[in-house]
Amino acid sequence: MKKNIPFILQALLVVTLIGCSGNPDETIRTDGPEVIEFKVLPFELADVKLLEGPFLHATELNSQSLLNYEPDRFLAKFLTEAGLEPKAEHYGGWESNTIAGHSLGHYLSAICLMYQTTGDERFLERAKYIVDELERAQEADGEGYIGAFPDGKRILEEEVARGDIRSKGFDLNGIWVPFYTEHKVMAGLFDAYNLCGIEKALDINIKFADWLETVVGGLNDSLVQVMLHCEHGGINESLAELYGLTGEKRYLEMSRLFHHRAILDSLEAGIDVLPGKHGNTQIPKLVGLARRYELTGDEGDRKAAEFFWERVVNHHSYVTGGHGNHEYFGPPDQLSNRLSEGTTETCNVYNMLKLSRHLFLWEASPVVADFYERALFNHILSSQHPGDGRVIYNLSLEMGGFKVYQYPYWFTCCIGTGMENHSKYARNIYFHNNRELYVSQFIASELTWKEKGLVVKQVTAYPGEQGTTLQISCEEPVELDLMIRYPYWAEKGITIKVNGKPIRVKESPGSFVRLSGTWENGDEISVELPFTLRLEAMPDNENRVAVMYGPLVMAGDLGPEDDPAAGDPMYVPIFLTDNRDPGKWFEPIEGETNTFRSTGIGKPADVTIKPFYRTHERRYTIYWDIFDEAGWTEKEQEYKALLEQKKKIEAMTIDFVQLGEMQPERDHNFKGENADVREFKGRKLRETRGGWFSVEMTVFKGQPMALVAEYWGGFPGSKTFDILVDGTLLATENISNIRDGEFVFKEYTIPDEMTVDKTYIEVKFKAHEGHMAGPVFSVRTIKR
Numbered sequence: 001m002k003k004n005i006p007f008i009l010q011a012l013l014v015v016t017l018i019g020c021s022g023n024p025d026e027t028i029r030t031d032g033p034e035v036i037e038f039k040v041l042p043f044e045l046a047d048v049k050l051l052e053g054p055f056l057h058a059t060e061l062n063s064q065s066l067l068n069y070e071p072d073r074f075l076a077k078f079l080t081e082a083g084l085e086p087k088a089e090h091y092g093g094w095e096s097n098t099i100a101g102h103s104l105g106h107y108l109s110a111i112c113l114m115y116q117t118t119g120d121e122r123f124l125e126r127a128k129y130i131v132d133e134l135e136r137a138q139e140a141d142g143e144g145y146i147g148a149f150p151d152g153k154r155i156l157e158e159e160v161a162r163g164d165i166r167s168k169g170f171d172l173n174g175i176w177v178p179f180y181t182e183h184k185v186m187a188g189l190f191d192a193y194n195l196c197g198i199e200k201a202l203d204i205n206i207k208f209a210d211w212l213e214t215v216v217g218g219l220n221d222s223l224v225q226v227m228l229h230c231e232h233g234g235i236n237e238s239l240a241e242l243y244g245l246t247g248e249k250r251y252l253e254m255s256r257l258f259h260h261r262a263i264l265d266s267l268e269a270g271i272d273v274l275p276g277k278h279g280n281t282q283i284p285k286l287v288g289l290a291r292r293y294e295l296t297g298d299e300g301d302r303k304a305a306e307f308f309w310e311r312v313v314n315h316h317s318y319v320t321g322g323h324g325n326h327e328y329f330g331p332p333d334q335l336s337n338r339l340s341e342g343t344t345e346t347c348n349v350y351n352m353l354k355l356s357r358h359l360f361l362w363e364a365s366p367v368v369a370d371f372y373e374r375a376l377f378n379h380i381l382s383s384q385h386p387g388d389g390r391v392i393y394n395l396s397l398e399m400g401g402f403k404v405y406q407y408p409y410w411f412t413c414c415i416g417t418g419m420e421n422h423s424k425y426a427r428n429i430y431f432h433n434n435r436e437l438y439v440s441q442f443i444a445s446e447l448t449w450k451e452k453g454l455v456v457k458q459v460t461a462y463p464g465e466q467g468t469t470l471q472i473s474c475e476e477p478v479e480l481d482l483m484i485r486y487p488y489w490a491e492k493g494i495t496i497k498v499n500g501k502p503i504r505v506k507e508s509p510g511s512f513v514r515l516s517g518t519w520e521n522g523d524e525i526s527v528e529l530p531f532t533l534r535l536e537a538m539p540d541n542e543n544r545v546a547v548m549y550g551p552l553v554m555a556g557d558l559g560p561e562d563d564p565a566a567g568d569p570m571y572v573p574i575f576l577t578d579n580r581d582p583g584k585w586f587e588p589i590e591g592e593t594n595t596f597r598s599t600g601i602g603k604p605a606d607v608t609i610k611p612f613y614r615t616h617e618r619r620y621t622i623y624w625d626i627f628d629e630a631g632w633t634e635k636e637q638e639y640k641a642l643l644e645q646k647k648k649i650e651a652m653t654i655d656f657v658q659l660g661e662m663q664p665e666r667d668h669n670f671k672g673e674n675a676d677v678r679e680f681k682g683r684k685l686r687e688t689r690g691g692w693f694s695v696e697m698t699v700f701k702g703q704p705m706a707l708v709a710e711y712w713g714g715f716p717g718s719k720t721f722d723i724l725v726d727g728t729l730l731a732t733e734n735i736s737n738i739r740d741g742e743f744v745f746k747e748y749t750i751p752d753e754m755t756v757d758k759t760y761i762e763v764k765f766k767a768h769e770g771h772m773a774g775p776v777f778s779v780r781t782i783k784r
Helices: 007-021 054-068 071-081 102-118 121-141 152-158 178-196 199-216 221-227 235-246 249-257 261-268 279-296 299-316 346-363 366-383 413-421 629-652 662-667
Strands: 048-050 430-432 436-439 445-449 454-459 467-474 478-486 495-498 501-503 511-519 524-528 533-538 541-549 552-560 574-576 586-588 596-598 608-611 618-621 623-627 653-658 671-680 683-698 705-712 720-725 728-734 743-750 760-767 772-776 778-783
Touching: 048 054, 054 102, 054 366, 054 413, 071 102, 071 121, 102 121, 102 178, 102 413, 121 178, 121 199, 152 199, 178 199, 178 235, 199 235, 199 249, 235 249, 235 279, 249 279, 261 279, 261 299, 279 299, 279 346, 299 346, 346 366, 346 413, 366 413, 366 478, 366 552, 430 445, 467 478, 478 524, 495 511, 574 629, 623 629, 629 653, 629 778, 653 662, 653 683, 683 778, 705 720, 705 772, 720 772, 728 743, 760 772
Parallel strands: 436 478, 574 623
Antiparallel strands: 048 445, 430 436, 445 454, 454 467, 467 524, 478 511, 495 501, 495 524, 533 541, 541 552, 541 623, 552 608, 552 618, 586 596, 596 608, 653 778, 671 683, 683 760, 683 772, 705 743, 705 778, 720 728, 720 760
16 A cells, blocks of 8 residues: 555555455455455444443543643653753653653544544644644654653664663663553554544654664664563554555564564464563554554464463453453463452553454454453443543452542553543444444444445443344445344343344354345334343352343442441452352342342342442442352351461560551651552552662560561562661562462561660661562561
8 A cells, every 4th residue: 555545545445345346255455565354344433423321421521631631741752852942841640751752642542533533623633733743853853763751862772773782571771661652652643644644644653663773673683582571562563554554564574573572472372471471561562463464464473463362351351351460460260369459450451452453353253342342341431430531540350449540640551541442432333344234332323334325323322221223324225234243141132123023033142143134214123132140250269250230240339439448358248148140139229220239148238239330439349259158157267367367476576567657667767769658458568669668676685586577469570679687688588479369477587696685676678670679568576
């Protein structure tokens, strides 16, 4: 495809070729690089209008949020790095760090998507302005570089390009994930070109990629693989996209250069190497492979992408469609003890839905469409505050947890992806080829298929309504197969009527129902999908379950979010029953849609459940433990044993300090460098990346002593540190994933010579290079 033809027009050309062939199964080729055969194609965003419902509401909230932001503040550091005077102060949060610039990329994508979604010219004008300013920065640089992270060009040219590569998980030669950031910027520019027709946006990407080639083109594969140990986003996708738009094969070769063999070769071979890996570091690599497969037909790229999707969806994901605990994958099918306030990063779901879109285009798989619905309703829609549009970084699945909304001007990755998430809901409702129209999602909307002279209006309050209605408008009859998704969860079947007449459905749940016919103006297709209450159990614990109602994850309302008692795991209700049919557990609450109350099985009390996406500013749980009488008695005994253990430790305690609390730390002469305080499960803690912290603890002369530190056993990542007593090494500790789902007390014997003739000691926690010391909740000295 010639570079001056926007991608939207390429898609239209593909549609035209399908129509000319008369056979949707023929391979589709254009005058650009070879492309694969697609089963279906998407519509343009502008062809699908959202109608009244939760998704339109979310879009309107996000629209206002996007208009509240100031483009000049996103652009400030790009201009500074180009030697130009910024027009405004840069934003805070991550935009104050060496990852600066990623938010502009997301913002540019979001406003281009929102322009297509709403037609509001203000978004187009902002997109044009941002591209003009980036062009100005690139011209001032003179060599094609654009970037916002401090000293980035020099470091990449004078260090990385010469093979001086110091790469860690999130750090490349002192820059926080530079290629990750540049991928976001390039993606934004592609959206400006493809969605808004701003041709110079493509020229900026071409010039930047040409500059990037001078940095990485001379590196051998060994050095490249070391470099790729640092998170690099989907830069392989951007370079493949550039190849697709220009036909220049050197961009394809650059995409292949950014091929992280340690991850991708294993996935292509069908090996799950995800446990212990950072989740959102991996997904964009596979999105890149999916796009590269579409442009080249490389079956290895497709195999890796499909295997990854299957493993994540079926072996690493929670009931909401999200995955990861504290941003990391755990062992496959082991999720029951990986519930915390740090589960299911929203960026991960954003990227899994991008990957799902690619896979759906290839095969129109109902399995992919079902997952898309699960993640869209239960994570993405759940991650936005319905009153002010704030979004969520980690969507807590902690039993007794609550949703934490981000301050919109303290930028993180998930504020960036949040801008996009709520700008494109219309994008994946309908798909088509020449003969078939797929209704993939049940969202109130209106599709205009210009080539067919057809308008399909989907009238529904779903999921507040258990079904949908499709209304056909056309000037001339249209011969077409309507493909209506028959969800996997539809235990009571599906009822379809055409103009009031029931249609016999031969298909089973987890498929698409084919309705072949010649459709005329005024035709109406009604679809009924009765919801049922059902359980989805944890893969590693059949007695820890989520309650589903149709497509919806149901959350138990435990009380106000500022009530710590409501979040105490020991007081989260359990279900005491031998019956595993939740339809027998709950009664609907009259006058409240999709809302139920348990009846006599909740201990210590019954509970109200409602859809997770409607649960805000409340403590909740979406997972429940089921016990019979014997199991509940055993659980109570375990709790009593824990209390006895705690009493025993307290009786042996000589001194105790709760870290993160001002007065206790002052009483123990707290010191530290880069030592952060945060809260987890209602408890304060201390942690430091690359630094240290210390407290002074009382000891008894002549008394054998031990040190006890309290950790959480489920934190992943690099957490190796030294524990020193008065400057002498006592122990080297690694607390990464030592015991999922539990607080852990670790005891360290203090040699007598360290306490002789002393009344107190200094206890220091010192991080190893590139690691975190802690989190540590409390420290105590005890008799032994």
